[in-house]
Amino acid sequence: MSNAAERDDVERQLTTVAETLSLPSSTAQITRVRLNQLGSEPEIGDSSISIVGATTLALSAREDGLPVTVSDVAEAWSETLEDTSIDPGAMTALFDDIASNLDIDGVPPEPRALIERFGTELDLPDGIVVVAKRILEDAFEADPQTVAGGTSPAGTAGAVLYLAAAVNDVGGADEDALGDVTDTSQVTVRNRYKELRDLLGEQRLETAQRYRLDPDTGAPMATSSAPDAEQSSAGAGPETADSETAREPDAGDAEVTDGTSAAATDGSEPETADSTDGAGSETADATDEGDAGEDTSAAETAEVVTALFPDELPTTDRVAEELDADPEAVAAALEALVEDGTVERKRAGSTDVWLPGDRDALGPGLTEDAVQREVDAIADELDLNASVRLFARGLVSDVVEDVDVENAGELGGAALLAACLVNDVDIEANEIAATGEFASRALYDWLETLDAAVDVEIPTAGAETYVDRLADALDLDASVREESVRAIEQYDPRPDDPSYTPPELAAGATVFAATVRGTEVELEQLADASGADPEFVSEATDSVLVSLCLDLVREDLDYEGTAWTGDLLESELSPEFGDSETGAAIALAKAYAAGRESQPVDEATIDALVGR
Structure with a gap:
């Protein structure tokens, strides 16, 4: 995509723009990674690196649900350039190519456009849409990382619409409806609005005029009249329309004067009073905290599991969070549900997942x-x-x-x-x-x-490399290091031998080499230094010993050319070393070395002597 000097320039520009727009460090870092991935893609090769950098940053910001427009990024990036500026239209034209090269499934919509779309689909008043945008911008100003940390921009858009409607007692924006239009779930919307509510504070949401609709006109209150106007969203960038979102110029914080924007007055209950789906009202949340977990019913627990799945994994902690209950009490309730067949327990990594019904596996x-x-x-x-x-x-x-x-x-x-x-x-x-x-x-x-x-070469270190690391870590002399490497080269695994990892094989060979060389090593030390499990190090040691000892008596190994044979008789290796098969192989090799038979032992004799 560019030479080293230009890449350094765009890195500095990216850092400056991210700071100017108060973008989270995670958004900037992902943009850096993506710029490295783009490399010399022909589809974007004719574009300047600054435009590519600015467009990639705008794309990342959209994916994180940040209320930052293409114009915001273009203006801030242009300020880092000396003799030129960036046209927002050029960035918009580049979106599809960059998204395609990064394997992003379509260009994410601008967050404010999402709010407008969902508001329209739910037939919410225009004033609620404006208030929802203000909530998003204020949350971004308060803590950009919290906004970026959402599961999806759609979930965030649904959450701010929920809060805007709840503050103004407007119906039509309950969790179920928002989950449907945002293509997420009521759980996602619920979690998100709680995060944003906690970030801004319930008191601020309830009292700040900038979040209220005029009771007579249904228009949002002017931001200048708000007691907390100094906390307004100026830092989040101007509410100007991006060319690709086709939004009206006054779609930001402008006053809504159209009579059609009046709040719903049909007597519907405010969403904050809805407690039928487990979300509860804000008052109920506070009231229930004192006795949470004292009575976790099986029916409630099963209902939450069903509500979470399949949009989220119903883990014990997740179910407990939804019930606002003690995890131990919830775990007991879930165990009872498993016993009666209502839910099934599955493993998802290090945690239990509870699935409704008779599902056989995670999709x-x-x-x-x-x-x-x-x-x-x-x-x-x-x-x-x-x-x-x-x-x-x-x-x-x-x-x-x-x-x-x-x-x-x-x-x-x-x-x-x-x-x-x-x-x-x-x-x-x-x-x-x-x-x-x-x-x-x-x-x-x-x-x-x-x-x-995958079409990626994954470099892995061999057992010989781990031998060097073990020798350095345990300060083993050169002869042990050399004999360990030779043992790995001579090791001929039998068909029934397990496949050992490089650290396991290196540790096993080192035990063998150190023992025949008279150097004391502790298996636990080798396991710690190699990162291998002691059990597998022991098994690898036995496999190496059996292989080398039996190859010696078969004369598949040259006695005179094998250094360790000279130390075998005096070594600590004995019939008591390892398991019974290993001990028998050692005894056979020692007997062979002592007699210097120069005559191979046949396979039938080996089988009889080692008890196979």
Whole structure:
């Protein structure tokens, strides 16, 4: 897309614009990753890097549901340029090409346009739409990251419409209706409006005039008359129309004078009083907090599970949050529902998921959602950057529908491990495994699956590399290091031997080499240093020993040319070492070495002696 100097320039411009528009760091970081991904795409090659950068930032802001227009970005970016400016129309024309090259399914709509569309579909007064925009802008000014952290821009648009209608006692914007028009769910809308309500404060929402409609005209109050006018949305950018949204110039905070915008007066109950779907009124929320969890009925619990699924995973914590109840009490109620067949328990990574009815498995959509949740949780725990997280999420999306996912945490962890390897981030499999309830060897199994399924070369270190790391970590001498590598080269796994991961095989070979060389090593130390499970290190050690000892007596290994044979008789290796088969193989090799028979032992004799 450009040379190094131009990329440095656009990086500085991006940082400046993000600060000017108060965009969250996550939005800027994802934009950086996307600009790197775009590379030298021919469809955008003729566009200046500044326009590409500005357009990509605007696209990311839209995906995050931020009330920032193309014009806002164009103006702010132009201020970073010396001899030119960016035309918003040029950015709009580039949207489709950039979205296509980034595999984004369509250009996301501008958040204010979403509010207008949903308001129209629900036949809400124009004044409610204006108030909803003000709520979104004020939330953005208060904390951009909270706005960006929503599940979807559609859910955020539905939430601000809900709040605007609730504040003004206007019907027609209940959770069910908003869930339908936003194509999300009532749960998504409910969670989102609670987040925004908590951010702005219930008192402010109830008392600020800028959120109220004139009772006589139905028009929103003028922002200048609001007691908290200094907290208005000026920082969120002008409410000018983007050319691609086809909005009227006065669609922002302008006063609504058309009589058709009057609030509904048909006697319908205000949405804040609706408690039939579990959301409850604001008053009820506060009242119920004191006795939450004291009486969690099975019927209520089952109702919440059904309401959440399939839009969200009904985990214990999620169900407890919806019921405003103690998680332990909810868990007990869920267990009872499992016993009577009302719900089924499934595993989604490190958590239990409770599914309504007799569903046999999570569908592809929910499976991906479960894995992506694990990716985010592990990335947060390990403080991995946005680039790694985004890469891992892409890998998951590419493979999740074509593989059988029994443990979402394993696939999520493997995707992050692959992303770290590709992006040269220093992290070990055991560090990732430690954050979840799975063994590090499961990650290596998934790495093979990912490598075969995606068009990305995933670099992995071999067992020899791990030998070097172990030798450095445990300060082993060169002879042990060399013998360990030689043991790996000579190791000939039998058909019934398990497939060992590179760290496991390296640790097993090192145990063998250190023992024949008379160097004391602790299996637990090797396991810790390699990141492998001690059980698998022990198994790998046995497999290496059996292979080398039996190949020696078969004379598949040259006695004189094999250095460890000279130390075998004096080593700590004995018939008591390892399992019975390993002990027998060691005894046979020692007997062979002591007699220097120079005559191979046949397979039948080996089978008889080692008890196979």
